[in-house]
Amino acid sequence: MARPKSDDKRNAILDSAIAVFARQGVWSTPTSAISKAAGVAEGTLFTYFATKDVLVNELYRRLKLEFADVLLAAFPRTEDVRSMFQHIWQRYIAWGVANPEKFKVMAQLSVSDQITAESKAVGYAPFTELERIASASIEQQQIADYPVEFIAAMLEGLAETTMQFVARRNSGDTYDYCAAGFEIFWKGISKS
Amino acid sequence: MARPKSDDKRNAILDSAIAVFARQGVWSTPTSAISKAAGVAEGTLFTYFATKDVLVNELYRRLKLEFADVLLAAFPRTEDVRSMFQHIWQRYIAWGVANPEKFKVMAQLSVSDQITAESKAVGYAPFTELERIASASIEQQQIADYPVEFIAAMLEGLAETTMQFVARRNSGDTYDYCAAGFEIFWKGISKS
Amino acid sequence: MARPKSDDKRNAILDSAIAVFARQGVWSTPTSAISKAAGVAEGTLFTYFATKDVLVNELYRRLKLEFADVLLAAFPRTEDVRSMFQHIWQRYIAWGVANPEKFKVMAQLSVSDQITAESKAVGYAPFTELERIASASIEQQQIADYPVEFIAAMLEGLAETTMQFVARRNSGDTYDYCAAGFEIFWKGISKS
Amino acid sequence: MARPKSDDKRNAILDSAIAVFARQGVWSTPTSAISKAAGVAEGTLFTYFATKDVLVNELYRRLKLEFADVLLAAFPRTEDVRSMFQHIWQRYIAWGVANPEKFKVMAQLSVSDQITAESKAVGYAPFTELERIASASIEQQQIADYPVEFIAAMLEGLAETTMQFVARRNSGDTYDYCAAGFEIFWKGISKS
DNA sequence: GATGAATGAGGATTCATTCAT
DNA sequence: AATGAATGAATCCTCATTCAT
Numbered sequence: 001m002a003r004p005k006s007d008d009k010r011n012a013i014l015d016s017a018i019a020v021f022a023r024q025g026v027w028s029t030p031t032s033a034i035s036k037a038a039g040v041a042e043g044t045l046f047t048y049f050a051t052k053d054v055l056v057n058e059l060y061r062r063l064k065l066e067f068a069d070v071l072l073a074a075f076p077r078t079e080d081v082r083s084m085f086q087h088i089w090q091r092y093i094a095w096g097v098a099n100p101e102k103f104k105v106m107a108q109l110s111v112s113d114q115i116t117a118e119s120k121a122v123g124y125a126p127f128t129e130l131e132r133i134a135s136a137s138i139e140q141q142q143i144a145d146y147p148v149e150f151i152a153a154m155l156e157g158l159a160e161t162t163m164q165f166v167a168r169r170n171s172g173d174t175y176d177y178c179a180a181g182f183e184i185f186w187k188g189i190s191k192s
Numbered sequence: 193m194a195r196p197k198s199d200d201k202r203n204a205i206l207d208s209a210i211a212v213f214a215r216q217g218v219w220s221t222p223t224s225a226i227s228k229a230a231g232v233a234e235g236t237l238f239t240y241f242a243t244k245d246v247l248v249n250e251l252y253r254r255l256k257l258e259f260a261d262v263l264l265a266a267f268p269r270t271e272d273v274r275s276m277f278q279h280i281w282q283r284y285i286a287w288g289v290a291n292p293e294k295f296k297v298m299a300q301l302s303v304s305d306q307i308t309a310e311s312k313a314v315g316y317a318p319f320t321e322l323e324r325i326a327s328a329s330i331e332q333q334q335i336a337d338y339p340v341e342f343i344a345a346m347l348e349g350l351a352e353t354t355m356q357f358v359a360r361r362n363s364g365d366t367y368d369y370c371a372a373g374f375e376i377f378w379k380g381i382s383k384s
Numbered sequence: 385m386a387r388p389k390s391d392d393k394r395n396a397i398l399d400s401a402i403a404v405f406a407r408q409g410v411w412s413t414p415t416s417a418i419s420k421a422a423g424v425a426e427g428t429l430f431t432y433f434a435t436k437d438v439l440v441n442e443l444y445r446r447l448k449l450e451f452a453d454v455l456l457a458a459f460p461r462t463e464d465v466r467s468m469f470q471h472i473w474q475r476y477i478a479w480g481v482a483n484p485e486k487f488k489v490m491a492q493l494s495v496s497d498q499i500t501a502e503s504k505a506v507g508y509a510p511f512t513e514l515e516r517i518a519s520a521s522i523e524q525q526q527i528a529d530y531p532v533e534f535i536a537a538m539l540e541g542l543a544e545t546t547m548q549f550v551a552r553r554n555s556g557d558t559y560d561y562c563a564a565g566f567e568i569f570w571k572g573i574s575k576s
Numbered sequence: 577m578a579r580p581k582s583d584d585k586r587n588a589i590l591d592s593a594i595a596v597f598a599r600q601g602v603w604s605t606p607t608s609a610i611s612k613a614a615g616v617a618e619g620t621l622f623t624y625f626a627t628k629d630v631l632v633n634e635l636y637r638r639l640k641l642e643f644a645d646v647l648l649a650a651f652p653r654t655e656d657v658r659s660m661f662q663h664i665w666q667r668y669i670a671w672g673v674a675n676p677e678k679f680k681v682m683a684q685l686s687v688s689d690q691i692t693a694e695s696k697a698v699g700y701a702p703f704t705e706l707e708r709i710a711s712a713s714i715e716q717q718q719i720a721d722y723p724v725e726f727i728a729a730m731l732e733g734l735a736e737t738t739m740q741f742v743a744r745r746n747s748g749d750t751y752d753y754c755a756a757g758f759e760i761f762w763k764g765i766s767k768s
Numbered sequence: 769g770a771t772g773a774a775t776g777a778g779g780a781t782t783c784a785t786t787c788a789t
Numbered sequence: 790a791a792t793g794a795a796t797g798a799a800t801c802c803t804c805a806t807t808c809a810t
Contacts, residue, residue, distance in 0.1 A: 005769075025305035027219030030804055041578070041771040043807080052805065104303070111299045113217035146372055150357060154376060157353035161345045180338055184346060188380030194425070194792035195788055201794095222779055233796045238781065389790075409689035411603030414783055425792040427786080436784065491687045495680070497601035530756055534741060538760060541737035545729045564722055568730060572764030578772035579809055585773095606800060617775045622802065 010048050012038040017059055022101035026056070026108045057119040060109045063102055064123030070095045072126060077133060081141045082186060084134060089159055089182045096163035103163070127152065142191045151189060158185050202240050204230040209251055214293035218248065218300045249311040252301045255294055256315030262287045264318060269325060273333050274378060276326060281351055281374045288355035295355070319344065334383045343381060350377050394432050396422040401443055406485035410440070410492045441503040444493045447486055448507030454479045456510060461517060465525050466570065468518060473543055473566045480547035487547070511536065526575045535573060542569050586624050588614040593635055598677035602632065602684045633695040636685045639678055640699030646671045648706060657717045658762065660710060665735055665758045672739035679739070703728065718767045727765060734761050 016037035020029050031052050035045040049055035071091050076083050096103045109115055135148045143151070162181030169177070208229035212221050223244050227237040241247035263283050268275050288295045301307055327340045335343070354373030361369065400421035404413050415436050419429040433439035455475050460467050480487045493499055519532045527535075546565030553561065592613035596605050607628050611621040625631035647667050652659050672679045685691055711724045719727070738757030745753065 009770095025219075027217075028305070031806090032804070042805095043578075043772065044770055046806065047769065050806095107303045111296070111303060113220070146376070147367065150369065150372065153353045153357065154350060154373070157349035158346060161349035165342060165345065175339065177342065180342065181346070184338070184380035186380075188376035188378075194427075195794045197794070223781085224779075234780095235782080235797060236795055239794060242781095244780065393791095411601075412689070415785085416783070426784090427793060428791055430785065431790065434785095488687070495683045495687060497604070530760070531751065534753065534756065537737045537741065538734060538757070541733035542730060545733035549726060549729065559723065561726065564726065565730070568720075568722070568764035570764075572760035572762075578770080579774075581773070607802085608800080618801095619776060619803080620774055623773060626802095628801070 005048065009038070009040060009044070013040065013045055013048055013055070014059055014062060017055065018063075018101050018105050021059075021105045021108070026105065026112065031055075053114050056109065056112075056114055057116055059105070060115050060119050061122050063106045063109070065126065066102075067095060067106070068126030068130070072130060075130075075133065077137075081134075081137055081143060082190070084137065085155065085186065085189075086182060088130070088155065089185065090178065092156075092159040093163050093166055093178045093181075096160070097167050100167060143189060144191050146189070154189070155185060197240065201230070201232060201236070205232065205237055205240055205247070206251055206254060209247065210255075210293050210297050213251075213297045213300070218297065218304065223247075245306050248301065248304075248306055249308055251297070252307050252311050253314050255298045255301070257318065258294075259287060259298070260318030260322070264322060267322075267325065269329075273326075273329055273335060274382070276329065277347070277378065277381075278374060280322070280347065281377065282370065284347075284351040285355050285358055285370045285373075288352070289359050292359055335381060336383050338381070346380070347377060389432065393422070393424055393428070397424065397429055397432055397439070398443055398446060401439065402447075402485050402489050405443075405489045405492070410489065410496065415439075437498050440493065440496075440498055441500055443489070444499050444503050445506050447490045447493070449510065450486075451479060451490070452510030452514070456514060459514075459517065461521075465518075465521055465527060466574070468521065469539070469570065469573075470566060472514070472539065473569065474562065476540075476543040477547050477550055477562045477565075480544070481551050484551060527573060528575050530573070538572070539569060581624065585614070585616060585620070589616065589621055589624055589631070590635055590638060593631065594639075594677050594681050597635075597681045597684070602681065602688065607631075629690050632685065632688075632690055633692055635681070636691050636695050637698050639682045639685070641702065642678075643671060643682070644702030644706070648702060651709065653709065653713070657710075657713055657719060658766070660713065661731070661762065661765075662758060664706070664731065665761065666754065668732075668735040669739050669742055669754045669757070672736070673743050676743055719765055720767050722765070730764070731761060 013034060017034045020033050020037050023029075024033070031045055032042050034055075035042045038045075045055070049058060071088050073091075074087075076087055131148050131152050134152070138148070146154075158181055162177050165177040165181075169175070205226060209226045212225050212229050215221075216225070223237055224234050226247075227234045230237070237247070241250060263280050265283075266279075268279055323340050323344050326344070330340070350373055354369050357369040357373075361367070397418060401418045404417050404421050407413075408417070415429055416426050418439075419426045422429070429439070433442060455472050457475075458471075460471055515532050515536050518536070522532070542565060546561050549561040549565075553559070589610060593610045596609050596613050599605075600609070607621055608618050610631075611618045614621070621631070625634060647664050649667075650663075652663050707724050707728050710728070714724070734757055738753050741753040741757075745751070
């Protein structure tokens with residue numbers, strides 16, 4: 001076989017897509033803008049991703065998975081429930097603040113109709129893993145009796161909001177939204 | 193005078209936009225699909241909205257404002273803080289469940305780059321009103337000391353998530369997510 | 385009969401057409417720009433001129449006829465040939481310099497395909513009149529033996545060019561192009 | 577490398593533009609008519625010319641430059657002034673008669689507002705060259721004392737008119753307008 | 769495999785003209 | 790007659806995708 005497809009190129013395309021999508025919005029950026037930013041020819045993009053939809057779905061999965069990795073890395077399985085949730089919380093916020101472009105793109109993709117059910121499932125997989133871990137360690141503990149996925153979703157909603165406050169915070173504001181957000185979440189969730 | 197511009201037509205266009213945007217996504221639906229659904233000629237759309245961007249911004253404002261109206265209608269200014277928050281909560285969920293299309297479109301528009309800062313400001317105006325009402329009645333009360341906009345944002349994040357659970361709930365599931373969601377929110381927010 | 389068509393309005397439209405055509409070019413100005421400039425409704429334009437082509441042809445004729453009027457007014461039929469030509473020459477230049485907009489529009493219309501043969505004929509009619517006058521007084525005179533229409537066309541070509549030099553002339557330049565131009569023409573035309 | 581941009585295609589587009597512009601007028605022919613006539617896809621036209629305006633300006637330059645080339649080829653720098661002018665004159669007429677389409681298009685473009693000042697400058701450049709040549713050889717000669725550019729413009733105006741007579745001449749008419757025209761020009765210009 | 773020119777369906781918008789008021 | 794909203798064909802241009810080199 002001649003030159004094999006290069007992972008470098010594939011990654012360059014995906015990374016450029018993030019950058020350029022964040023700047024102009026996912027649905028108003030042509031594939032040519034992506035390939036240009038990636039330093040490859042327009043046609044080359046299509047040897048790595050059959051269609052724009054495929055690229056977009058792939059990107060969605062990658063972002064979700066990378067994000068999950070961050071949340072799950074060094075997950076404190078042996079500590080108490082609060083520590084586990086706090087671990088997730090802090091990494092969630094930290095990642096979002098550190099990667100505003102990725103976050104913005106993820107948000108746009110999440111509400112888009114071009115993301116297939118399968119992609120959503122794949123992107124959600126590691127979070128079920130998370131749910132299971134949490135679920136198991138919750139049972140005999142001090143968490144109120146809500147459906148686990150509901151708790152997970154609540155955490156996500158709250159964390160996303162918190163993240164935006166942290167990111168948006170301008171120089172004067174030193175309020176610790178991260179801590180405050182988690183406090184609210186934990187009070188809401190834990191057994192009276 | 194000639195035929196005056198008709199509010200009916202204007203509304204038909206906006207309503208059709210919601211329907212068709214919800215089905216195909218905001219950025220993949222051509223203006224022709226909107227005008228067709230509204231029963232007007234392609235050109236007519238442009239006598240009411242100079243460009244697609246203008247239409248989209250107008251739609252965003254309208255949705256936000258209608259939504260705010262619903263939340264604020266019959267707002268119980270004289271009752272206790274919990275009642276006020278619960279009022280908002282319930283109407284939030286109810287509206288979202290009753291208007292899934294509007295909700296979906298609002299979500300797509302909210303993360304889009306085509307919505308101008310001005311539109312966002314206009315759409316947010318009634319919520320500051322809400323914040324002020326809440327803020328005033330909070331001071332001497334039993335709410336923990338978080339920035340008001342932060343509380344408001346938390347409510348929004350939580351309510352949106354809850355709404356999705358209520359909407360998604362299939363026949364077998366009778367769990368009362370609405371109540372559960374509010375419980376979590378209130379425990380999180382209220383003074384120890 | 386109800387309100388009769390108003391010549392004022394008709395003229396306003398034609399005059400506005402000249403102004404706006406001169407500024408933006410004949411073929412890139414929409415009829416709406418003309419009606420707006422004329423202070424009438426878009427539709428009104430079409431009660432005076434069935435189509436844009438009709439308006440444009442009408443305008444062409446009017447300009448040509450007005451121009452001819454200027455050239456022929458006080459035509460010195462009894463004087464010598466040179467005086468007659470000089471009369472035309474001077475008025476030609478003077479009119480062009482005084483009416484740059486009309487001149488520009490006439491130039492654009494003259495080379496356009498939308499001007500019908502009939503319009504061209506109508507626009508040329510008074511010039512044949514001129515030709516006849518000239519022709520008659522030439523016969524027994526000192527003009528070289530060229531076809532009259534050829535002489536007429538030569539005069540036109542030369543005068544148009546001269547006019548542009550006069551119009552373009554900027555403050556420092558005091559050269560009398562008008563006189564020079566006629567000198568050239570007359571030397572070229574007159575018998576050795 | 578991929579398929580390189582082909583000069584053939586570029587020329588085909590330009591040539592087709594001339595043909596189709598001559599038939600329907602510059603501003604009433606859609607770009608699709610040009611691409612069709614050139615045997616390329618509609619989109620292809622835009623890989624060679626970013627916009628219709630660019631195409632039109634390019635075309636103007638090309639026509640002007642080609643025309644200048646014809647006038648200047650084999651220019652008799654060493655002969656007398658009359659020969660030089662006659663050389664230009666004859667080639668002018670000959671080119672116009674041989675290329676009526678190009679001539680017509682050039683006339684339309686010349687009075688159009690879409691031709692940029694830069695294009696006009698570029699198109700005029702070789703004629704200044706001509707002016708300089710003429711100017712130099714005029715000084716010690718038998719030409720009357722008119723500004724050179726004025727003489728040049730006069731020649732152009734006269735030649736264009738003459739050309740139209742030659743082109744328009746129908747079967748019966750055998751009059752030698754070319755010679756007559758030059759005679760007029762030369763008499764007008766040369767020292768008494 | 770890489771390149772970028774070629775393709776042509778599709779899209780937002782314009783505009784001459786019509787027609788309800 | 791006057792108005793200006795309504796119409797929809799037509800236009801320029803974009804862009805995902807294909808294909809010759």
